[in-house]
Amino acid sequence: MPPITHPETYPKFQKQLGKVAVLAEMINWCIRNPLQGQPLALDDPKMTAIQSYVVW
Template identity: 50%
Template sequence: MTIRATVLGTLCRPSFVVAIAAVAVFVGPTSAHKEPHTPEQLKLYEDVLMEEVRKGDLLFHGDAATAKQMNVVLSTTGMACAMCHPMASDTHPQSYPKFQVETSKFATLRDMINWCIEKPNQGEKIEIDSEAMKALEAYITWSNSGSVLVPGKH
């Protein structure tokens, strides 16, 4: 419920953007690390994360409106990421980077996200630093919060 309340506060996009802009002006890069953090700043950081998690959650679960809005085609088979990975299970973000058997390459989580989009989901792979990729990564890692970091584990 805490999460919900926090994120509901970010739903009004214009005010969210203004808030970020305001923080950028008043506590911008030059002073970002020179003053003690305020509760408002910390809340904003959290809100920024949770907005990405929200968008990633929707993309991960095949929400057509969000995919359209972000101009991505993550699947053409009806399948969504969450159908093989409920609650982002078995995505193991904590194990990246690692040697990826599917591609025989050393890979990041983003590489594997694109592999899943292209192969099982038969969708169109997305730019590695795109907004959609960041949102998917945010959701997957948030959902696996607390898992122990084990880079390279197969």
């Protein structure tokens, strides 16, 4: 297993969002900003898969 380079716990205050955010909100922030993509709905199965992977 690769080393954990960014250990994160959520919910927590995120300067980028200016509020306390849950993991799904940070995933969408990353999709929108650095990746310039379209955010996922919070109940989208793809969002569930990404969150599961991150938590694992």
